[in-house]
Amino acid sequence: MSNLFIFFIGQLFSGFAFELFHSATAFYILTSTGSPLKFSLAYALDNLPKMLFLQIAGYVTDKFDRKKLFVLIDLFQASFLFFVFYILSFHEVSVNTLLLLTFVAGSFKAFTYPATKAIVPMLAKDKKRMKASSFEISNDKIARTLAPSVAILVFAKFGLKASVLTTAVIYVVASVVKMFLVVDYIEVKKESLKETVANGFKSLFKNKLIVFAWINSVVSQFIFHPFLTQVIPNVLKEFSKGVELNSFLKFIVKSLGGNFEDVYLSLSALISLASTAGVIASLLYLQNNKRNVDWKRGMKISTMLLMPSSLAISLSIIYLTSIGSGSAASLALILFPINAIFYFMLNTYTVFFTFFYQEEVPKQNMGRFVANLMTIFMFVKMLGHLFYGWMLSRGFALPVIVLISASLIKWIIFRMFERELNTQ
Helix, strand or coil, X not given: CCHHHHHHHHHHHHHHHHHHHHHHHHXXXXXXHCCHHHXXXXXXXXXXXXXXXXXXXXXXXXXXXXXXXXXXXXXXXXXXXXXXXXXHHHCCCCHHHHHHHHHHHHHHHHHHHHHHHHHHHXXXXXXXXXXXXXXXXXXXXXXXXXXXXXXXXXXXXXXXXXHHHHHHHHHHHHHHHHCCCCCCCCCCCCCCHXXXXXXXXXXXCCCHHHHHHHHHHHHHHHHHXXXXXXXXXXXXXXXXXXXXXXXXXXXXXXXXXXXXXXXXXXXXXXXXXXHHHHHHHHHHHHHHCCCCCCHHHXXXXXXXXXXXHHHHHHHHHHHHHHHCCCCHHHHHHHHHHHHHXXXXXXXXXXXXXXXXXXXXXXXXXXXXXXXXXXXXXXXXXXXXXHHHHHHHCCCCHHHHHHHHHHHHHHHHHHHHHHHHHHCC
C-alpha cells in the first residue's frame, strides 16, 4: 500500500468519526428541542475550542514527531468517546451536558488540523503534491458530508449511544491504519510559543496574493459551510410536516432509517449524500487531470461557478417558503444535483488554494501557518453558525440574501487576487 493511500484511508476514518459524533449530537438536539438556535450552538461549540487551542496545536505540531502526534490524537479521541458512551449508558444527560461534551471533542479536533496539513508535504514529492493535497482536502469534506447521512441512519435506528460507540471504534481503526505511515523527520528551529505564534501570523501576511486567497476562503467558512449545515435542515424540518411522499422518496426515507414523522432527517441525509457525491467527483476529476490542471485557472472557474449554484439554491428555498408546506420533498430532489455541483466547486477551490499556499510557506513552518489560518477559519465559522441561528429564528429570507451576496463578494476578492497575480 502506498503512503498516500494509507494517509487517505486513515484520515478519512478519523474525519468521518468526528463528524459522525458531532452530527448525531446536533440532530439529537434539534429533534429533541426543535430549536434552530441550540442546533447552531452545537456547531458553534465545535468550532470554539478549535479556535482557542489551535495556536498550541500548531506549536506542538512543529515541535514533536508528527507521525506519533497523528496517531495519538485519534487514540485520545477514542478514549474520550468510550467515556461519553459510559456516561450516556448510566446517566440522564441534558442538552447542556451534550453541548459541553461537543466542546471537549472539538478540543481534541483542534490538534488534528495542523498535524494533518503539516504532514501532507512530507508524504509526497513536489510532483505528487497536488495528488496529496486533493486527498487531504477531499477526505475531510467526504467525511463532513457523508457523516450526517450515516449519523441520521444510526441515530434514527439505534439512538445516540450507538452513534457514540460507533465513533469510538472508528477512531481506534483510524489510529491503527495511521501507524503504517512512513514520515520523514524534519529538523525545526527552537522557538518559544510566542515566537511561533508571531511567525505564524507573519506568514499569513507574507504578500497580497496569500492574503487575498485566504480571505476568499474566509467567506466560505463564514457563509457557505454554515448555510448548508444550518439553513437546509431547518427549512426541511419546517416544511416537511404532513408532507406526502411518493414511493421513491418513501423508499429513501425507510432506507435512511427515518420515520414519516421526522421525515426531514432522511431528506437532510439525502442532500448530504449529494454533497458527498460532489466531493468525490471533484477528487476523481483532480486525480484524472492532475498533470494538466492549472491551479490559477481552477481557482477562477470554481469561484465563478459558485455564483449560479448559490443562486439556484437560494431560488429553490424561496420557492418552497413562498408556496407553503408540502413541498419539502420536492426541494430535496431539486437541491440534490445543485448541492453536488456546489460542493464540487467548493472542494476544487480548496484543493487549489492549499496547493498554492504550500508553495508559499516553508515545510518546517507549515504547522504554525495552518494553526493561524485555521484559527481564523474556526472563529468566522463559529460566528457564521451563531449568525444563521439568529437569522433562522426570524425566517428564511435573510439567510438566502446573505448567501447570494457572499458569492458575489468571493468573485470580487478573486478578481483582486488575479490582478495581483498578473502584476508579478
